[in-house]
Amino acid sequence: MKRPLALARKGIGRTSPNPVVGCVIVRDGAVIGEGWHRKAGSPHAEIHALKMAGDAARGADVYVTLEPCCHTGATPPRTDALIRSGVSRVIAGMRDPDPRVSGGGLAALKQAGIETVCGVLEKECRAVNLPFIKHITTGLPYVTYKCAMTLDGKIASITGESRWISGDESRKHVHRMRSHNDAVMVGVDTIIADNPLLTVRHVKGRNPVRIIVDSRLRTPTTVDILSGPLAHATIIACTEDDPAVHRRYLQTGVSVLVCDPREGRVDLRDLLEKLGRLGIQSILLEGGSRLAGDALTRGLIDECVFFYAPKVIGSDGFSPFAITGITEMSHAMAFTDLSVRRMGHDIVVTARPEGTCLPA
Numbered sequence: 001m002k003r004p005l006a007l008a009r010k011g012i013g014r015t016s017p018n019p020v021v022g023c024v025i026v027r028d029g030a031v032i033g034e035g036w037h038r039k040a041g042s043p044h045a046e047i048h049a050l051k052m053a054g055d056a057a058r059g060a061d062v063y064v065t066l067e068p069c070c071h072t073g074a075t076p077p078r079t080d081a082l083i084r085s086g087v088s089r090v091i092a093g094m095r096d097p098d099p100r101v102s103g104g105g106l107a108a109l110k111q112a113g114i115e116t117v118c119g120v121l122e123k124e125c126r127a128v129n130l131p132f133i134k135h136i137t138t139g140l141p142y143v144t145y146k147c148a149m150t151l152d153g154k155i156a157s158i159t160g161e162s163r164w165i166s167g168d169e170s171r172k173h174v175h176r177m178r179s180h181n182d183a184v185m186v187g188v189d190t191i192i193a194d195n196p197l198l199t200v201r202h203v204k205g206r207n208p209v210r211i212i213v214d215s216r217l218r219t220p221t222t223v224d225i226l227s228g229p230l231a232h233a234t235i236i237a238c239t240e241d242d243p244a245v246h247r248r249y250l251q252t253g254v255s256v257l258v259c260d261p262r263e264g265r266v267d268l269r270d271l272l273e274k275l276g277r278l279g280i281q282s283i284l285l286e287g288g289s290r291l292a293g294d295a296l297t298r299g300l301i302d303e304c305v306f307f308y309a310p311k312v313i314g315s316d317g318f319s320p321f322a323i324t325g326i327t328e329m330s331h332a333m334a335f336t337d338l339s340v341r342r343m344g345h346d347i348v349v350t351a352r353p354e355g356t357c358l359p360a
């Protein structure tokens with residue numbers, strides 16, 4: 001299952017709205033076929049692996065990271081192809097959480113006389129598909145918050161300057177993260193302070209949809225994100241519903257998404273529900289402090305990636321989360337599943353806010 005997992009990872013950032021899947025076919029102790037799902041709409045992992053194995057698939061074992069589907073979507077059911085090939089055993093990493101499948105794929109194989117096993121390296125198989133699992137089970141996108149900060153926890157100086165806190169390697173990694181997510185999201189004050197492009201430039205990969213959260217449409221029409229060929233892949237989420245104000249932005253090619261208000265600002269839960277309905281499975285939340293603070297307190301962040309640079313700027317500046325009112329340590333917001341690694345001169349900490357509604 002380690003090999004199919006490595007193959008599945010090759011598809012990260014390319015398969016949405018489908019899951020990433022890897023598959024290996026083994027006979028007499030030798031790999032005779034392998035494949036992975038490369039892109040939505042293209043053949044699935046099992047189909048590539050069966051094609052490579054050819055007639056030798058008869059009587060072989062199939063290792064696949066996710067239960068094969070039994071319904072017709074953009075491509076025919078993989079269970080039919082497996083049954084036709086004459087394989088004798090299918091070992092799946094996890095059940096497909098898609099309610100149209102959920103055990104039905106394995107049941108169809110069993111009924112056709114194929115031995116089935118499920119749950120091999122299940123934790124690892126789930127980990128590669130967290131956005132797919134969250135989106136298909138809750139309708140909400142999987143949200144990863146990333147920020148670069150000084151060792152004393154500041155994401156910008158008091159003047160709002162944040163370029164550059166982290167080193168080249170970390171910034172390159174952020175571009176990779178962008179290409180792995182369906183969308184990136186920032187608050188309007190980050191657009192005003194940094195004028196970012198939010199594109200993938202330092203690595204090869206697709207550009208995500210760009211989302212600006214801007215209740216009253218304060219985004220200057222002169223900012224870089226509103227010009228150029230990617231303007232059409234940009235959404236401004238607001239609470240302003242005056243079409244005359246929208247027109248100013250629509251002329252640049254961007255879309256305007258009107259959301260419910262909450263305490264005078266965009267209701268982030270409503271926004272995420274709307275983005276989920278548009279098929280957006282994963283979002284890289286890139287700040288700033290206020291937007292991340294609201295997302296964290298509302299339990300809408302699934303994962304955080306903190307880049308700590310070996311710098312200190314003292315007590316003036318922006319925190320990663322603009323949250324106030326916590327006066328006792330026992331009320332601190334807790335994080336779990338921590339992992340730490342070096343990236344150039346920086347340290348990267350990955351953690352999950354405790355109590356987010358990660359699917360079981």
Ligand SMILES: NC(=O)c1ccc[n+]([C@@H]2O[C@H](COP(=O)([O-])OP(=O)(O)OC[C@H]3O[C@@H](n4cnc5c(N)ncnc54)[C@H](OP(=O)(O)O)[C@@H]3O)[C@@H](O)[C@H]2O)c1
Pocket residue numbers: 146147148149154155156159160161162165186187188189190191193194213214215216218264265266267268286287288289290291292294295318322
């Ligand atoms: N180091 C890093 O990794 C990093 C990353 C990003 C940003 N930054 C820095 O962070 C600073 C900006 O942070 P910021 O906190 O001032 O601004 P922000 O979070 O980018 O934007 C905040 C604004 O977004 C709007 N908004 C709409 N709905 C909201 C909601 N539900 N919750 C919160 N805000 C909502 C509000 O304006 P309206 O009420 O008008 O809608 C609010 O004032 C900049 O200096 C930037 O350089 C650093």
